[in-house]
Amino acid sequence: MFIKPSEKTALIWKDENISYNEVLKNISAYSSLLTLNNFSKAAILSENRPEWIFAFYAGWKKKACIVPIDYMSSVDDVAFILNDCKPEYVFYSDTTRDTIQKVVSKISYEPFLINIDEIKTIKAEVEFSFPERDLNDTAVIIYTSGTTGSPKGVMLSFDNLLVNIEAVSKDVEIYKPEDKVLILLPLHHIFPLAGTAIITLSVGATAVFSPSMSSEDLIATLQKHGISVIIGVPRLYNLIRKGIRDKIDKSAIAKLLFKVARKKNSLSFSRKIFKKVHDRFGGNIKYLVSGGAALDPEVAKDFTTLGFEILEGFGMTETAPMITFTRPGEVYPGSAGRPLTTNEVKVIDGEIVNRGRNVMKGYYNRPEETADIIKDGWLHTGDLxxxxxxxxxxxxxxxxxxxILSNGKNINPEEVEIKLASMSDLINEVGVFEKNDMLHAVIYPEYQKAKQKEIDNLEEYLTWNVIDKYNQSVTPYKKVMKFSLIKEPLPRTRLSKLKRFLLPELETHFDEKKKSAAEPDIKEYKLIKEFIQANKEVTVHPTDHMEIDLGLDSLDKVNLIVYLESTFGITLQETELLNFSNIQKLAEYIKDKKTKLNVEAVDWNSILKEHLDIDLPESWFTHNLIKNSAKVFLRFYFRLKGEGIENIPDGPFILAPNHQSFIDGLFVAVFLKNKLMKKTYFYAKEKHIKQGWLKFIANKNNVIVMDLSDLKSSLQKLASVLKKEKNIIIFPEGTRTRDGEIGSFKKTFAILARELNIPVVPVAIDGAYDAMPRGKKIPRPMKKINVKFLEPVYPGNETYDSLKDKVFEMVSNSLKKK
Structure with missing residues (x-):
């Protein structure tokens, strides 16, 4: 268990190779600083570095128990731990200097403080051996990070550690002297402390520090030093797998090879096929070891397919840490292996219990809580x-x-979370909890991906594409009845375990955080705030996100962009606007970059009158032929009927139908006379018309392709069409109905109609949703579909909002009369 003298490299730190003999010299030097007689404990509050190892073994050399503390802990957490177990010595570093200085005033005693960055060369007698220890002595006290909100000091004996060492070095030779093991995870946790330091050094292998947990440092360390064993948590392997799969999925050949390798299920074959992947990771990986939380079976399968042997273990801090582990050659995705040979495992009422040499001595100063978890020698893990x-x-x-709901139904939240996360690549993380006897979810989305996909309303998108679809697939009691989007990752421990007890507080936390944020005392912020509040009728806080908190849609953003240009002389694109995470940051940017300050109302009349060169597509000879053929087919396939065609005025005009299906445009178009059809234009989003043949078809069939990420230019383009005495079809809802009910109307069409004095013809489409609801690929035949052209609405003295509301009411009322 203890370090033995050798000239072999024990530690690699950056470009420095430190031999076992040098490590022992440093341990002797550090132990010479611990001059108190018969002291019992030494704490370490430092980031991962060789000095952490020196301090750790120096304490053992003095027969002390070591208390590792997370160097990123808050002042209150450090003070709690020190007050709880009162270590006489505390090793710290320059990184944690400020923390320890604040802690001193909060604790009830005065420990001796040693800054490892101030330890100079010490001349000390080098003693290579360690004193004999009773295996029942407490070796370390590991404070749990508190996934349940109550950190406790777990007392682990030397025998607890020894049984773990023997399990993977003697019983099963996973660790060998020739190995290079990566130190990546923080050493204050027992899993990395045992797996990357204690076991590695006890077998005479080499421990290699990664400078940080960034992917760049990780890859560089793997390649430079030929790491053979990685100790990681599922979150790390999820990220690595995602990066690899994203690249594979972009290549048809790579996808085919992946399928072949999955079917063949041979590590040697996969290592040859995916040699580039292995070379990327240094070309020497023997085992990937996963612990700290359950590993997604799909992740395990993918790594196996790639030729990596991923050994998953199960355990807890209270077992130092292993209860079971996967033996080499026995990888079975979904399983965390078999028990250690020295302990017993069984299941009582669904709960896993464990008995053996790996079970802790107990919780420090907490006999009642120890008795709650260890009963008749069996450790009750709390895992099912x-x-x-x-x-x-x-x-x-x-x-x-x-x-457990009031109706007695039991729900595993992790199952719900996995299912939800699998339904969209726009979900970064999701947490599920119970509130008011119903399931509630908090979702941390992939905001950047949502921008790339030009998703205007992320909350609405996730409602219908994830939550609604999930709810339709499960029994009623498992439905998620409410969800919230959050702007920060879910709270986790340093080993990425979800702090589930904090989930219900997230919404309250973010609301309180917004309300308590100090208002910036700058004119730019006040003007932007007043503008948004006046136009959206919402309360604006400095930390508000433009889409999530304030609900700005594309038109709202264009309004804001135009206001910023007219008031401050700054021109921004919509994508640039969204780069500002909140209103305060936008205001600070405006303050630094503005060229003027002249408050003006947004003048859509002037905007739409700006000259814009546009070549309208000319309908081909097949245009009306396609329309008339479609009319015959649609009337045959559906019971399609049109009425009110006489209400269509002479052009130009705007047709404003509700949106029930993906061929609503065709339902409207087939009732237009040939001459009128040639003068009527549709628009399509640029992202949907990328292929050359689609652009050709669009250009020959009165389809105007527009980049809706630049809505200002798009509106100017539509205005140019109307000014040329042509007609346009606009779906005011902006998207198809999700449930058959008419959605709220956006005022884009009202701005065009009001400023250009163009009449609007409301169109009520009824029955199309029943024939083709979302997700239905093949329309249901013989469904009754009615297209009703209502009386035109002339703008007159209407405002944008009143005109929009009037058209909405006409369509809505017509649908209610069916």
């Missing part, structure tokens, strides 16, 4: 699962995390 016929463990959830 089962053992199969080969004695392999399968974890199904956490006992304390199971949601």
């Amino acid at each position: 699962g089962y053992l199969d016929e080969k004695n392999r463990i399968f974890i199904t959830g956490r006992k304390k995390e199971i949601i």
Whole structure:
């Protein structure tokens, strides 16, 4: 268990190779600073570095128990730990200097403080051996990070550690002297402390520090030093797998090879096929070890397909850390392997319990809580699962995390989270909890991807493409009845375990954070705030996100962009506007970059009158032929009927139908006379018309292709069409109905009609949703579909909003009369 003298490299830190003998010299030097007689504990509050290792073994050399503390802990958390176990010495670093200085005033005693950055060369007698220890002595006290909100000091004996060392170095030779093991995770947790430091150094292998947890540093370390064993958490492997799969999925050949490798299921074959991937990771990876949380079986399958052997373990801080682990050659995705040979595992009422040498001594100064978890020698893990016929463990959830509704139904929130996350690549993280006897979710989205996909209303998109579809697929009690979008990642421990107990507080936290944010005392912020509040009728806070908190849609953003240009002389594109995470940052940018300050109202009349060169597509000879053929087919396939065609005035005009299906435009168009059809234009989003043949078809069939990320130019383009005495069709809802009900109208058409004095013809489409609801690929035949052209609405003295509301009411009332 202890370090033995050798000239072999023990640690690699940046470009420095530190031999076992040098490590022992430093341990002797550090231990010479611990001059108190019979002291019992030494704490370490530092980032990962060789000095952390020196301090750790120096304490052991003095027969002390070590208390590792997360260097990123808050002042209150550090003070709690020190007050709880009162270590006589605290090693810290320059990085944690400010924290420890603040902690001193909050604790009830005076520890000796040693800054490892101020330790100079110390001449000390080098003693290569360690004193004999009783295996029942407490070796470390590891404070749990508090996924349930109550950190406790876990007392682990030398025997607890020794049984873990023997399990993977003697019983099963996973660790060997020739290995290079990566130190990536923070050493204050028992999983990386045992897996990357204690076991590595006890077998005479080499531990290599990664300078940071960034992907660049990780890859550079793997390649430079030929790492053979990586100790990581599922979140790390999820990210690595995602990066690899994204590249594979972009290549048809790579996808085919991946399928072949999956079917062949041979590590040696996969390593040859995906040699480039292995070379990317240094070309020497023997094992990927996963612990700290359950590994997604799909992730395990993908790594196996790529030729990596991923060994998943199951355990907890209280077992130092292993209860079960996967032996080489026995990878079975979904299972965390078989128990250690020295312990017993069984399942009682669905809960996994463990007995053996790996079970902790207890919680420090908490006998009652120790008695709650260790009963008759059996450690009750709190994890739910089962053992199969080969004695392999399968974890199904956490006992304390199971949601029990008032009707007695049990729900595993992790199952719901996995299902929701799998339904869209726009979900970065999701957490599920119970509130008011119903499931509630908080979602941290992939905001950048949403921008790239030009999704205007992310909340609405996720409502219908994720939540609604999920709810339709599950039994009623498992439905997610409410969800919220958040702007920061979910709260997790340093090993990425979800702090589930904090989920219900997230919404309250963000609301309170917004309300408590100090208002910037700059004129630019006040003007922007007043403009948004006047136009959107919402309360604006400095930290508000433009889309999530304020609900700005494309037209609202164009309004704001025009206002910024007219008031401050700054021109922004919509994509640039969204780069500002909140209103305060936008205001600060405007303050620094403005060329004028002249408050003006947004003048759409002037905007739409700006000259814009536009070549209108000319309808081909097939245009009306296609329309008339479509009319015959649609009348045959559906029971299609049109009325009120006489209400269509002489052009120019705007047709404003509600939107029920993906061929609503065709339903309207087939009732237009040939001559009128030639003068009527549709528009399509540029992202949908990227292929050359689609552009050709659009250009020959009165389809104007527009970039809706630049809505100002798009509106100017539509205005140019109307000014040329042509007609346009605009769907005011902006998107198809999700549930058959008419959605709210956006005022784009009202601005065009009002400023150009163009009449609007409301069009009520009824029955198309029943024939083709969202997700239906083949329309249902013989459904009755009615297209009704209502009396035209002339703008007159209407405002944008009143004109929009009037058209909406006409369409809505017509649908109600069916």
